[in-house]
Amino acid sequence: MKRQGLLDLNEAVQHPGTKLRFELTTALTEEEDLDLIEPVTGTMDVVSTGNILLLKGNYQATCVLECARCGEPINQKVEFWMNDEFIVEGVASGYGTGEYAEVVEEEDYPLFHKNALMKDTYLRQGLLVNLPVQPLCEFGWDGPCPKAQAREAKKQQEQLGHPAMQKLRELVETEED
Ligand SMILES: [Zn+2]
Structure with missing residues (x-):
């Protein structure tokens, strides 16, 4: 399991009602499908109700994307909110019953290790859905994008080179003979 980028949220989990704030930053260096110019940064507020751990944050990043029309690389600034709830099991130790609360891990997409958030995985997910x-x-x-125009011209050229079109041209040429 990836232990990198763990953010310990145990204090919030064991003390329902206690609001914690974290300044987050990650360059997501391990990601091959994301080309970040500026890392993901933002502020995350964390609080537990006792049964649910709430994470709310506002983040931004700048990444290199491909223009959907011409394919040129563009620097795209992305700003996004994340508002998530995670189920907590057990009784928070802050209640003094000698028990211990823990975030329930989702099987298909784990974002927690014990009560530590896998920060990089979490922020990566948020960024990807907001691109x-x-x-x-x-x-x-x-x-008037020159790249797009060149591409469209090339496409037309290719269509002219289509076998059916060639046959048509041959026919026209024979008739001219
Ligand atoms: Zn373009």
Whole structure:
């Protein structure tokens, strides 16, 4: 299991009602599918109700994406909120019963190790779902993007080279003869 980037939230889990605030930052260096220019940074507020651990944060990052129209790399700043709830089992030790509360780990997508949040995995998930589906460079969909125009011209050229089109041209040429 990945132990990197663990953020201990045990104090919040054992003391329901106690609000904790963390300044987070991660460069997600292990991620191959994400090219970050500026790391994910943000502030996360943590509080437990006793049964539920609430995480609320506002984050931002700058990553390199590909323009959906022309394929050129663009620097995209992404800002996003994350608002998550995790089920807590057991009685918080702060109640003095000698028991101990623990965040319930989700089997298919574990984000906790004991009461420590896998910060990198968590923030990566948040960033990925908040990336623009069709990022566009400065030319947008309709602007005079030279790359996009070159690509469209090439596509037309390729269509002209289609066998059916060639046959048509041959026919035209024979008739001209
Ligand atoms: Zn573009």
